[in-house]
Amino acid sequence: MSVGPxxxxxxxxxxxxLGLYGVLSRKSTIMTLMCLELMANAVNxxxxxxxxxxxxxxxxGQMFAVFSMVVSAAEIGLGLxxxxxxxxxxxxxxxxxxxxxxG
Amino acid sequence: MSETVSPVMFLILAFxxxxxxxxxxxxxxxxxxAFWLLEIMVATAGLYLLLSAExxxxxxxxxxxxxxxxxxxxVIMLTLRRREDAIRPYEPSWAGTIIAALFLGALxxxxxxxVPVIAEMPEKVPGVADFGREMFTTWMLPFEVxxxxxxAALVGAVWWSKGGDGR
Amino acid sequence: xxxxxxxPLLPAAAFAVLAPLSRRLRNGAxxxxxxxxxxxxxxxxxxxxxxxxxxxxxxxxxxxxxxFAHVGDAVLGAGLLLDPISASMLLVVTxxxxxVQVYSIGYMHRDERIGWYxxxxxxxxxxxLTLVLSDNFLQLYAAWEVMGLCSYLLIGFWHExxxxxxxxxxxxxxxxxxxxxxxxxxxxxxxxxxxxDFATVLHGMEWAPQTATAIxxxxxxxxxxxxxxxxxxxxxxxxxxxxxPASALIHxxxxxxxxxxxxxxxxxxFEASGVALTVTLIVGSVTALAAGxxxxxxxxxxxxxxxxxxxxxxxxxxxxGAGGLVAGMFHLVTHAFFxxxxxxxxxxxxxxAHTQDMREMGGLGKHLKVTTVTFTIGSLALAxxxxxxxxxxxxxxxTVLLHEGHYVALAISLLAAFVTAYYVARLWFRVFIGxxxxxxLHEAHNEMLIPMGVLAAVTVVVGFAxxxxxxxxxxxxxxxxxxxxxxxxAVAASGLLLGWFMYGRRTKVINTRAIKQRVDYVxxxxxxxxxxxxxxxxxxxxxxxxxxxxxxxxDSNVIDGVVxxxxxxxxxxxxVGWRFDASVVDGAVxxxxxxxKSAGGRVRRLQVxxxxxxxxxxxxxxxxxxxxxxxxxx
Numbered sequence: 062m063s064v065g066p067x068x069x070x071x072x073x074x075x076x077x078x079l080g081l082y083g084v085l086s087r088k089s090t091i092m093t094l095m096c097l098e099l100m101a102n103a104v105n106x107x108x109x110x111x112x113x114x115x116x117x118x119x120x121x122g123q124m125f126a127v128f129s130m131v132v133s134a135a136e137i138g139l140g141l142x143x144x145x146x147x148x149x150x151x152x153x154x155x156x157x158x159x160x161x162x163x164g
Numbered sequence: 165m166s167e168t169v170s171p172v173m174f175l176i177l178a179f180x181x182x183x184x185x186x187x188x189x190x191x192x193x194x195x196x197x198a199f200w201l202l203e204i205m206v207a208t209a210g211l212y213l214l215l216s217a218e219x220x221x222x223x224x225x226x227x228x229x230x231x232x233x234x235x236x237x238x239v240i241m242l243t244l245r246r247r248e249d250a251i252r253p254y255e256p257s258w259a260g261t262i263i264a265a266l267f268l269g270a271l272x273x274x275x276x277x278x279v280p281v282i283a284e285m286p287e288k289v290p291g292v293a294d295f296g297r298e299m300f301t302t303w304m305l306p307f308e309v310x311x312x313x314x315x316a317a318l319v320g321a322v323w324w325s326k327g328g329d330g331r
Numbered sequence: 332x333x334x335x336x337x338x339p340l341l342p343a344a345a346f347a348v349l350a351p352l353s354r355r356l357r358n359g360a361x362x363x364x365x366x367x368x369x370x371x372x373x374x375x376x377x378x379x380x381x382x383x384x385x386x387x388x389x390x391x392x393x394x395x396x397x398x399f400a401h402v403g404d405a406v407l408g409a410g411l412l413l414d415p416i417s418a419s420m421l422l423v424v425t426x427x428x429x430x431v432q433v434y435s436i437g438y439m440h441r442d443e444r445i446g447w448y449x450x451x452x453x454x455x456x457x458x459x460l461t462l463v464l465s466d467n468f469l470q471l472y473a474a475w476e477v478m479g480l481c482s483y484l485l486i487g488f489w490h491e492x493x494x495x496x497x498x499x500x501x502x503x504x505x506x507x508x509x510x511x512x513x514x515x516x517x518x519x520x521x522x523x524x525x526x527x528d529f530a531t532v533l534h535g536m537e538w539a540p541q542t543a544t545a546i547x548x549x550x551x552x553x554x555x556x557x558x559x560x561x562x563x564x565x566x567x568x569x570x571x572x573x574x575x576p577a578s579a580l581i582h583x584x585x586x587x588x589x590x591x592x593x594x595x596x597x598x599x600x601f602e603a604s605g606v607a608l609t610v611t612l613i614v615g616s617v618t619a620l621a622a623g624x625x626x627x628x629x630x631x632x633x634x635x636x637x638x639x640x641x642x643x644x645x646x647x648x649x650x651x652g653a654g655g656l657v658a659g660m661f662h663l664v665t666h667a668f669f670x671x672x673x674x675x676x677x678x679x680x681x682x683x684a685h686t687q688d689m690r691e692m693g694g695l696g697k698h699l700k701v702t703t704v705t706f707t708i709g710s711l712a713l714a715x716x717x718x719x720x721x722x723x724x725x726x727x728x729x730t731v732l733l734h735e736g737h738y739v740a741l742a743i744s745l746l747a748a749f750v751t752a753y754y755v756a757r758l759w760f761r762v763f764i765g766x767x768x769x770x771x772l773h774e775a776h777n778e779m780l781i782p783m784g785v786l787a788a789v790t791v792v793v794g795f796a797x798x799x800x801x802x803x804x805x806x807x808x809x810x811x812x813x814x815x816x817x818x819x820x821a822v823a824a825s826g827l828l829l830g831w832f833m834y835g836r837r838t839k840v841i842n843t844r845a846i847k848q849r850v851d852y853v854x855x856x857x858x859x860x861x862x863x864x865x866x867x868x869x870x871x872x873x874x875x876x877x878x879x880x881x882x883x884x885x886d887s888n889v890i891d892g893v894v895x896x897x898x899x900x901x902x903x904x905x906x907v908g909w910r911f912d913a914s915v916v917d918g919a920v921x922x923x924x925x926x927x928k929s930a931g932g933r934v935r936r937l938q939v940x941x942x943x944x945x946x947x948x949x950x951x952x953x954x955x956x957x958x959x960x961x962x963x964x965x
Contacts, residue, residue, distance in 0.1 A: 064169040066280040069211075072178050074275060076204075078268040079185040085260030085947050089252060091194060091240055095201050098232065099185060102208055105220075113169075113215040118286045120295055123217050124303050130220075130227060131310040135317030137232050141239045142321035148243045156942050213400055221400075259947050263954055270957040277961075291401070323894060 069110035076103035090147070090154045094140045101133040169214050177214065180207035194240050194250050202233040219295045332381065332393040335411050338374050338421060339460035341367040342428075345453040353446035360446040364453045365432045371460065372425035375418075382418040385803030392418070394466060405525050410466035412529060415804050416660065420463040420592065423667045424585050426789070428456045430782035431580040434675050437779035438576050438682070448488060452580065455481035459585050463592065467527035468517055471593070475513070475557065478586045479506050485581060486573040498569035505566040509556015513593075516549030529596065538603040547600050547607030550593060551614070558590025558644045561618040567641055571633040575681065578633065579674030583640050584667035591647040591663050598656055608652050615648025616743040623750035627757060631687045632677050635758050639713065640670055642747060646728055649740055655731030657801045657808070662728055664800070665720035665793055669712035672786035676706035679775045679783075680762060689758065694767030701780045703763055705787040710759050712790050714752040715823045717816070723794035726811035726819055733815065748819060749826040756830020765834075 076099060083096030105126045112122025148154055181204050188200035205228035212221035244250055299307060345367035349360050356363075382392040393413035398406045432452060439445050455478060462474035487499030517527070523542050524532050538546075554560070559567035570582050581587070594601065594611065601607045619642050626638035643666050650659035679702045684692045696703045712719035715726075725748060732741040774780070801808025 064171050064174045066282070067275060067278070068174065068178075069215075070275050070278070071272075072181065072211075074268060074271040075182055076185055078264045078271070079182070079189060081267055081950065082257075082260050082264035083189050085263060085943055085950065086255055086257030088255055088943075089194060091236065091243070092197060092252075095188070095197060095236060098201065098228070099188070099204065102204065102228070106208060106211055109212055109215050109217050109220060112217065114280065114282050117216075117283060118290060120217075120290060120298055123220055123295065124299065124306075126217075126220055127223065127299070128306060128310050130223060131314060134227055134232065135313055137235065138317050138321045139324070141235055142324040144239055145242060145325045154243050218400055257943075259951075260943075263947060263951050266958065267950070267954045270954055270961050273961045274957070289401075319894065319897075323898065326894075 066110050066114040069106060073103040073107040073110070076100075076106070088156050090144050090156055091141075093156065094137060094144070097140075098133065098137060101129065101136075105129055173210070173214055177207050177210045180204075181211070192252050192254065194244075194252060195237070198233060198236045198240060201236065202229055205229045205233065216289055219292045332378075332413070333395075334374050335378055335393050335413050335464070336395070338371050338378065338425070339457050339464060341371045341374075341457075342453040342460065343457035346450050346457060349446060349450035349453060353444070353450050356446045360449045361432075361436055364449040365429070365436075367453060368425060368429050368432055368456055371456070372429050375421040375425045378413055379418045379422050382413060382415055383803075385415040385805060391466075396466065405521070407469060407527075408467075409470050410528075411464045412466035413464065416595065417463045419660070419664060419800070419803070421460065423664050424456065424459050424463060427584040427667055427671045427786075428452070428459075428580060430786055431576045431584075431671065431675070434579075434678070434779050434782040435574075435576045437776040438678055439574065444488075448485075448574070448577075451481050451484045451488075452577070455485070455581060455586070459589070462589060466529055468520065468529075468532065468597075469527040471596075472513060472517060475553075475589060475593075476510065478581075478589065479503065479510065479557075482506075482570070482581050482586055485577040486570045488574055488577065489572075492572075494569075495572040498566075498572040502566035502570045505563055506556040509553045509563055512549045512551075512556070513553025516546045516553065519549065520546050533597070533599045538600060540604055540606075543600050543603035544606050547597065547604045548610060550597050550600070551607060551611055554590030554593045554648075555614060556590070557593075558587050558648070559641050560590070560614050560645060560648060561621055561641075564618065564622065564641045568629075568634050568637045571631070571637050575633065575674060575678035578637075579671040579678070582637065583674050584671040587640060587644060588647075588663050588667060591644060591651065591659060594648065594651050595656055595660055595663075598651060598654075601651075602654065608654065610652075611648050612652030612737060612740055615645045615650075615652050616740045616747075618642065618645030619649060619747040620645075620743050620750065623747045623754065627750060627754040630689050632680065632689050632692070632758065632762065633674075633687055635689070635754060636670070636673055636677060639673075639751070639754065640666075642751065643670065643713075646725070646744065646747070649744060650728040650731055653728075653731045653735045653737050653740065655728065655735075657804050657806045658724065658727040658731045660804065661797060661800050662724035665712070665724040665790070668786055668793060669709045669719070669721055669790045672705060672709040672783060672790055673713065675779070675783050675786065676702050676709060679779060680706075682775065683773060689761045692762045693765035694763070696763035697767075699774050701774060702783070705780075705783045706763075707759070708787045708790055710755045712794075714755040714827060715748055715819060716827075717820060718791070718794060720790050720792075720794035722816075722819070722823075723797040723811070726815055727797060729819055730811055730815055745819070745822050749822050752823040752826025753830045756827045757834050760831065760834040 080096045080099035080103060083099065084093055087093050087096060108122040108126040108129065110122075112120055112126070116122060144154055151158060184200045184204040184207060188197045188204065191197050191200065205224060209221040209224040209229065212218075212224055240250070342364075345364050348363055349356065353360065378393075391412050391414045393411065396408055396410035398408035400407045432449070435448070435452070439448055442448065458474045458477035458481060462471055462478065465471040465474065483499045483503040486502050487495050489495045490499070519542070520532060521527060523538075523546075524536060526532065556563045567582060567587065571578055573582075601611065622638045622642035622645060626635050626642060629635045629638060643662070647659045647662050647666070650662060679699065680692070680695060681687055683695065683699060683702075686692065708719060712721035715722045729741060729744060729748075732738075732744060798808035798810060
């Protein structure tokens with residue numbers, strides 16, 4: 062068996078779906094953020110795999126992955142800061158406790 | 165790493181990532197979940213090594229396994245008042261399961277129809293040095309923009325975590 | 332020879348099984364862990380036999396290498412190297428680990444977290460075996476760090492209490508200081524040689540003396556942290572807050588010997604430097620004597636043994652500093668056996684007497700028969716009495732010093748041997764002889780006594796392997812000369828006699844106060860551990876805290892000022908915008924708003940306010956779109 066891009070795509074798809082399930086089901090903000098990281102990670106695996114199989118010399122996919130990492134690092138930093146701010150305000154990090162958007 | 169990806173290593177690492185994700189979602193303890201996330205990130209770094217992306221593997225370990233995991237753990241510790249708060253109730257979600265399964269199915273159908281075109285590996289596998297050259301020539305502008313994004317995120321994170329406008 | 336891989340892999344697998352299940356398993360954890368290390372031990376015997384009859388260290392009996400990554404032209408990877416040095420270390424590590432794990436069945440059986448305890452012991456064993464089987468310095472460093480982690484976890488095993496928690500942090504941080512030296516040394520090595528391979532780095536290239544000195548001194552610094560050499564020894568006595576069997580394995584027999592092993596492996600680099608050898612010699616002899624003196628004033632039985640370990644490790648450094656690879660390694664081997672034996676015995680004694688303070692012990696000899704016999708064997712070996720193993724290895728070290736002409740080091744070593752015999756006698760007489768102070772003394776269970784018996788038997792016989800061991804490592808081996816043997820025996824005997832004179836005679840109250848008054852300054856310095864902890868407190872910990880506080884003030888005054896200023900100017904800008912907003916835009920918006928409001932009233936039922944419902948809706952629509960695209964086959 063030789064490992065091709067399809068295998069990596071399948072792996073990434075499974076990881077992404079697991080992360081998606083987590084985002085939709087967890088009620089803790091921190092867990093939700095962690096699952097978001099998992100999804101971003103799946104995307105990066107795809108990017109690097111494409112880079113390896115499609116543009117090995119130019120490394121375009123790797124460049125994309127680097128910028129994707131920058132953005133998700135910024136996201137997790139801001140997200141966790143928000144969690145802290147929310148926690149300070151209401152002493153909880155449960156998503157269910159935040160229902161101001163109710164119409 | 166050579167051009168061909170070792171199937172054994174791939175299987176081991178795929179098992180490690182997916183198994184880690186399943187464990188992360190099935191454990192009831194938030195702290196344990198954070199450690200499983202760390203395991204997933206390290207296994208992903210291994211996948212990058214398999215794909216001859218050494219620099220990305222290093223960055224993955226530094227940024228995700230190092231910084232992000234520690235940050236997540238810190239926030240967990242800061243927002244827990246008692247040790248027992250780390251244990252959470254089971255929270256299965258039918259809607260979530262159905263949507264995620266449908267999503268996976270759609271992706272599966274898309275992947276099976278996808279015919280990959282594989283480019284030839286050049287004689288000399290590009291290494292970290294080539295990556296650096298590429299980054300600071302072709303990708304110079306995006307690189308600078310990315311640094312601005314990080315700076316903005318840094319200031320924003322400090323601002324918010326200090327309590328925002330109030331103080 | 333592929334089975335060599337299984338030797339470190341079996342305990343590693345045991346850890347992988349036990350770590351997630353540690354809360355549920357008790358007897359199962361014991362079975363898995365002990366079974367794995369027992370199999371490793373059997374395989375180590377096979378591997379040891381395969382390396383017979385030994386020979387020069389460069390000829391490996393087995394070598395395998397798996398590349399992991401290419402950095403430039405260099406190949407990084409993991410390898411297994413089985414040669415005489417690693418084969419003998421394998422035997423020592425697996426045998427001591429097996430004994431300690433069997434002993435722990437009895438010692439730890441009441442503990443709640445016994446599963447976790449065995450998991451960490453397995454991880455530690457795996458790391459130590461990986462370390463001795465490494466074929467390159469990078470892998471050695473990785474295993475080295477894993478052991479540091481295990482040591483931290485085991486010292487702080489009873490983390491509900493204050494002392495173990497503090498001790499584990501102190502141990503971790505102090506050894507980290509040394510590890511930084513080791514890491515920089517690795518970088519220098521990689522920069523010069525372009526590889527970490529033993530074969531290339533140790534035997535395949537000529538080192539420039541300056542480079543060799545830099546690398547060797549940095550490595551030595553790392554080894555001083557790990558092997559608790561002066562002045563980085565402060566963590567080891569505190570580390571005794573951990574469970575006693577773990578101390579026997581990690582802080583007596585194996586992990587602390589890793590520093591010695593590192594120097595022994597890198598000895599060609601040390602020899603290329605010359606200066607580094609001298610430094611090793613000085614560090615070793617200072618440690619051997621100073622730690623021996625410190626051991627003679629401690630009252631805690633485990634701390635006496637801890638300082639004794641530091642002192643004996645100093646001996647090994649002395650041997651290596653004189654270029655005596657065989658002598659250093661042989662002392663490592665014999666010391667591993669008799670010191671773990673002493674620690675296991677101390678565990679039984681502490682259990683029986685319900686105290687660690689030797690002043691509250693006494694008269695245990697009548698009740699703990701087996702422990703007394705085995706502990707005595709260990710004590711005599713430590714004191715260097717013929718024919719126990721310590722005698723042979725100590726004599727080898729002294730012979731090397733004599734041959735190489737290091738007379739000052741020889742004198743210091745003899746003095747240290749005298750001190751060693753003295754504190755051994757002090758310990759022995761205090762614990763086993765004298766008035767009995769505790770009632771209901773009882774001997775330990777068999778699963779604790781059998782490992783001690785095994786170690787005692789090894790301690791008795793292993794000394795006679797002295798010339799054979801030298802041949803095995805590919806060197807000339809001889810029995811110690813009669814003159815040296817008699818001289819060192821005389822030194823040991825006089826030390827024991829002094830100990831008997833002060834603690835063994837049938838006096839009812841031991842009058843240490845009189846001695847204290849006579850040598851007040853010396854005694855004070857020794858009791859305060861040569862003031863080293865205080866020095867560190869004043870010159871490192873306090874300034875660090877002050878600096879941190881200063882940084883904190885800087886943070887809240889300067890940086891916050893900048894951020895707040897930015898925020899304020901943004902608000903001012905917003906105020907200007909607001910005025911425009913209120914007058915012009917609002918008018919337009921309000922009209923539109925009315926429209927939206929009436930429409931919104933109808934959609935409002937969708938707005939349940941749960942974020943996840945929104946997410947689910949968004950993703951659901953996205954998935955429907957994707958399915959449509961895929962099924963239609965655009």
